[in-house]
Structure formats: structure tokens, C-alpha cells
Amino acid sequence: MTQPLPPHVEVAGLTKRFGSFTALDDVSIRFAPGCFHALLGENGAGKSTLVKCLMGYHQPDGGSVAVDGREIGIANPRTAHALGLGMVYQHFTLVPSMTVAENLYVGRDLLPQVIDWRSARAEIDAFMTRMPFRVPVDARAEELSAGEKQKVEILKQLFHGRRFLILDEPTSVLTPQEAEDMLGLLAGMAKTKALSVLLITHKMREVLAFADEVTVLRRGRQVTGGAVADFNAASLAESMVGATAFEATTKRDGARKGGEEVLEVVDLTADGDRGNRALAGVSLTVRAGEILGIAGVSGNGQRELVDVLCGQRHATGGVVAVDGEPYHARRGEMRDHRVGILPEEPMRNGCVRTMTVAENLGLHTFDRPPIARGGFWIDHHVLREKAKALIARFNIRTQGPDAPVTSLSGGNVQRLVLARELDRAPRLMIAANPCFGLDVAAVAAIHDELVAARNRGAAILLLSEDLDELLALSDRIAVMFGGRLVYETGIETADVGALGRHMAGDGAEAA
């Protein structure tokens, strides 16, 4: 077990500009071998830029990177790998149809022309005996759970001798238990100096529980940093967002029992992407002026339910009605019933990358007066003016209505979608993980708007994998498991333990 120590990495005065925008401004951090260092910051704070400079994807405009005391220019990821630096991304980079062993092996930078699988396998087996955790080496990657996949990603880095691991929000795709498990393992390995960890996150809880050092970035500058023991959640949050911590300020104004039924779903069935039966008869009702939260571990039919309600997937059976009329998510129906949709991953699901901010804001209105004169001639002036009004009202940070939508940060893309959907004064709002991957300030803004819409009398269906979010916002919470709603409770009687048991599928015994 005489492994060499992980590399000693130090950045000094690191600066990176994109055009006139300074993404990273004079950042200096020392990473001792075996450290567990957390990099904390909002979206756009410069976390990704910093690690991309380390990994050789970006060349810094100023400052230096030193590895094991030698100042070094990292020209590309291969150089970084050779120095023992490796990166684990938020999303998986495994080949789904290959086994774990194959995935481990093909992750190297230079593959031989002919792979001697027998010796490769021996090498992998020997490597696995040195690891503190196990994964099924012969299973295909697609058969693994999200937590296991993330472990394979880490093993892949270690197998190729990369001992300074950068993890970019690795827990955002994991269940809370899987996240604890994985971060615990990493912390343990860091303690024995088997590796160094640089964890990018904006979850304060993870930082406080697992990291021993922290650096907080805000708008490219190093705001504060030091031993985690010197901080608490409040002080970290304050450094991240500036003087005041954001918290949703709009409160639900009393339960509104007896509002009319807006959305009614009866016995809905639908197939998943692989032809499996993803929805096995879902029935639910959302009334005006209430938020119905749907909890569940991801992969239990939530995505398919949203897809059907948004017209992205065909139902195989059942009925969806809005205001008592059959609803098929057609454009006219969405407009007449004022249905708003806040999808997860708004750039992928709700925006057109090739278009401008104004065009994306006008996605629902471009074919109607006043934007479309007479219904057949788009008046770009009106489109732009409408967009300007929305940008101002919802405080979207952009260069202007003509900027490409791809120039917006993640939080601002979701804000754009929110502005567009709220602009039609929705009677029914369908929100699916609307805050996934957003920073504290953006989350608070979106929670505020959802609750405000509810208080104005909108019916809101909120699907979320974040139980805290559901508990904070919902009037009722239902649990989805195996393509059905298996449990429902009012917020007054909601109990985390009971919800958790039903999410895990053993509600029957618990009840």
C-alpha cells in the first residue's frame, strides 16, 4: 500500500477573461495532498472556469498553476491527466452498453491498437482489491444505479492514476443516501491521503459535512476561504450571494380548500422511452389556488407524467381534463386554458438555442396579434418591445432582447422561461424540478413566483426530487412510485419519515 501521495497543486493569481468579461479574477488557492476542498459559489461565479483552467480546457490570461512545486502550463486535458489531475462531471460519461471493466479501461488517453483484455482484466481486478468500495465489474453501465455509475466515474479516474479529483456537482443526480455514501467514501480516501478532492457544489450542507477547506467565489473573485470549521451555513451563504442571504419571502396565504378543479387526470397510462410501462394509471386533481407537490425518487414515472401533460409524449390510456374539458396539450388549448409549463433543464426542454432572447420569450405569442399582425406577419419591433418589458419585469440578466439565448446563465434561462409562462397569467402551472441546478438566489426567486401565482388563484402541479422544496411550497403532497401515486397527505400532516418510506416503495407495510 505504498502509493505515492496525490500531487500538490497550487494556483496563484489566476485570471481568465472572456472578451471584456472577467470570469476569474486573481484567485489563489493551495491544495495540499489529501485535502478535501470545496469550491462554493453561485452559477456564473467562476467555479467551472477555475477548474477548466486546471484541466487545460482554458488557458488562463494571468497567474500560474504549479504542480508539486513546479510552475507548469497545462495546454490540454492530456497534460492535466499526466500530472495526475482528473475530473468527474455532473453527468455521466460512461458508455451505457459497455461493462464496467470496459468503461474503466477505455477511459485512458492513449488506447493501444489491440487491447489485451486478459491482462487488462487482471490489472482491473488487482486495482479493485485496493479500493475501499465495490462495484460489479461485469455489469453493463446502463444496469447500474446512478450512485454506482458515479462511483465508476471516480474509479475510472483513480484507475488511470489521477489522484487529484475534481468533482463538478457530483451529487445532483444522486439520491440523498447515495450522495452521503459517495462523499463519505471520498472523505475517507482523502483522509488516508489516497487522493485529493476538489468538490464544486452549491449545497452548503455537503461542504459543512464533508469538506475540510472551502473557497467561496463570487463573480469571479475569491470572497473568502479557509478551514470549514471556521464557517457555518449562514456565513457561507452570505459570502456566496453577497450582503444578504436570499430566502423565499412570499408565503402561502392560508389553505384555499374548495377551489374549483382545474386539472383532472384519470387513470393515465403511458410508455417510457424503452417501451416499458412508465405510467401505470395515475389519477390526480389540482384545484385553483393550491400547489400539489409530487415527490418521488427519480425514474418512477415523474418525467413521463410531465411529458404527457406537456404534449411531449403520447398517453396510451386515461383522460386529462383542464377546466372540465379534454386536454391534449395543443397550442390552442394551452392558450385558452392559460397553461404554463416550467420544465426541468429549461434550455433543453423549453428554449430554442438557435434563437434570440426575444424570440424565446415570444414562443407562445409569436403567432397572435399584436406580435403577428393579422396573424400572418411577425412584427419584430413589437416582439422586441414585449421582450424588453419582460426582461425588466422579471429582472433577466442579459445583454438585451437580441442576444442569443445561449449567452444567458442557467439561472437566467429559467428566469426567462418563468417570465414567458407567467406572462400568460396561468390558471394551471406545471413545474418539473424547476430549481434543478440553480443557485440560492434564483431558487428563492422561482419559489416566490410560484407561491405568488398560487396566491393569485393558479392551480400548480409541482414535481420535484427535492423534498425540502415540496415541504416548503405544497398544500398537498403525493408520492409517486412505480408509475402510480401511492400516498397522499395534506401539508399539515406531512411527515418526512412516512414520505420517505413511500418513496422507497414500502408504503404498504408502513401503512
Added chain:
Amino acid sequence: MDAFGARTDGLAGRRRRPFLIRSAANAALAEAILIPIAAVGVAFVLFGLFLAVVGSPPLEVFSSIYRGAFGTWFSWQNTLVRAAPLMLVALCTTIPAQLGLVVIGGDGAVLLGGLMAALCGLVLAGAPAAVGLAVMAACAAVVGAGWIGLVGALRHYRGVNETISSLLFTYLAVSVFRHLVQGPLRDPETQNYPGTYPIDPAFAIGEIPSTNIHWGLAAGIVACIAIWIVIKRTPFGQAMRVVGGNPRAARIAGLPVGLLTVAACALGGAFAGLAGFFEVSAVIGRANSALYAHYGLSAVLVSFVARHNAAAVIPAAIAVGGIRAAGGLVQRAHGLPDATVMVFEGIVFLVVLWSASWYGRTPLSRMAADGK
């Protein structure tokens, strides 16, 4: 301003910067114009190498191509006559391309549209010319629309790849066309070149005054400009571009993706069918195998060179029409097979496809991005 607004307040620095790199939008515009020209330049170099290898002096052949395409008023007219169908058939690729579809089967719609036009012409013999022409054109467009519309329907409702199916549909159209023209519809007088009976000469569409160019050119130019406006300025065009940019966002906005897919393909097919009508009415006078002149593949090239911009289809079609028009002269002057210009066309196509990866990576956009 804050960090996000910083890009907007560099006005003082901007005034001194050259127009081309003043903003990302300017750089993108410059690229959109310069890259196709550069691509054709690269293609010339490669074609020159090819000519050198086969033993012809490249510069002299280039000069012949120029003379054959644009050197005289006669060659200009020849070029424009060939450009006319290319414009119409290119729209059969350009319009579906707005939705992200790659339709390459314009030839099938040309053949069947032309055949339909000839049939109408035969049936209506003796009718007033205006009526006959209108019916011929309308029927050709409808047949073309149905043919390519079917490709769109297969794509949306059955998930069949539209590139493959439109290509196979062309083979199908060729077979149907041959069967009818060599069998039931054959004029026994046509021995070596089987074709239908000739249509009533009254149904020959005229030429643009003081030229030898038929009205198909005017129709092609008008169609390209009209479609350009439709795509840029109407809700239908905007809806097509939303589907092309992100089908998931289109569905969340409730846009009828299936209907748009079929409509875009049908509209493109209608123009290809119309090209068949013009060839029959203005050039051939009947339907025979001269109609199968592989306009489709050259038209796909035109659409790609124009980057699926309907207005840019006009100059692109004239350029490609010129290359085709020069074939005869190249053959006579240099003893090269007339397929030589097709080699050039193929090289242009490959370089243009390659050049799609240049956008946003030229020194221009780098300088624009570096700012200050």
C-alpha cells in the same frame, strides 16, 4: 454595470474596432458571406489538382468554365436556363431544412410533376393556353407536394429517416416514370428516346422578352424570395424554425410538429413539381427521360451552399447552373469527358459540407469574442 452587463458598456473601445469584428453578430454575418466563397476557392484548388493529375492545364480549364458559364450573353442565358429548375428544386431541400430535415429526393417530385404536367397538357389539348398552363402547373405542384409530403408523413408518424426515404422515393419515381413512358403512355414515334406524345404547342410557356430564357427563371426567383420572407417573417416560418431549433421546446409550446413537418415537405415538393412543369412546358415539350437530368442532387448542393437560406439559393443556383452549362465547352475545348464538371460539383459539395465546421472558429469570430 454588473459583471453581466459589462459587455454592453465597452462603447468607447468599440468605435475604433473594424466593422467585421465589432460584434459577434457582425462576425457571424461576415462568416456567412466569406466562408461559402472560401469553400468554393478551396474546391477550385482541389479540382485544379485533379485536372493536373489527369493532364489538363488547370488554369485554362478554369478559364473555359468561366467562359462557358458567364463569358458571353449566350453562355449567361444557358446558365440561367439551367439555374431556373435548380432554384425551384433547391427549395425542396431548403424548406424542410428549416425543421432540421435533410430531404434529397427532389428528383422524384420533378419527374412525377413533369409527367403529370404532360398528361394534363395532352388531356386539355385545344383548351385556351392560360387554362391549360394553369391546370398543368397546379397538377404538377400537387403531385410534387403529395410525393414529398408522404416523405414528411413517414418521418413524423413512422419515424422513417427522411433522407433515406426521399432517396428511395426517387428510385420509385424513376421506375414508375419509365414504366409509364415506355409503356402505356408511349408515343410510338419516339424510338430511341421513349416519351409521351408531345403536348399542344400552345401550352409551351414563353420566353422572357429579348432572351432565350423561359419564365421558369422568374418563377424560381420569385419563389425563393417569397419563401425567404415566409421563413423570416411569418408565424409559419417561425414555427418551422422553432421545430428545427428544438423539437421539445416546440412541443411544450403546443406547436403541431407533425402538421408542420408534412406541410414543409409538401411545400418543398410543390416547388420541385413546378420545376418539372417548367421543364416539360418550356424545354422538352413532352415527358421523356430528359426530365431525369439529376437536378435533384445539384439542387441539394445549391441548398447546402446557400446554407438553407432561401434568398441565397438564387446566387448559389446561378453558380451551380454555370458549372453545368460549362460542361459542353470543357468537353469540346479540352477533350475532357463532360462529366468532368460533375467532378467539380462533387468536390464543391464535399468542401461546402466540410466548411460547416468552420463557422464560429475563424480568426474573425475569435477576434470579435476577444473584445476590447
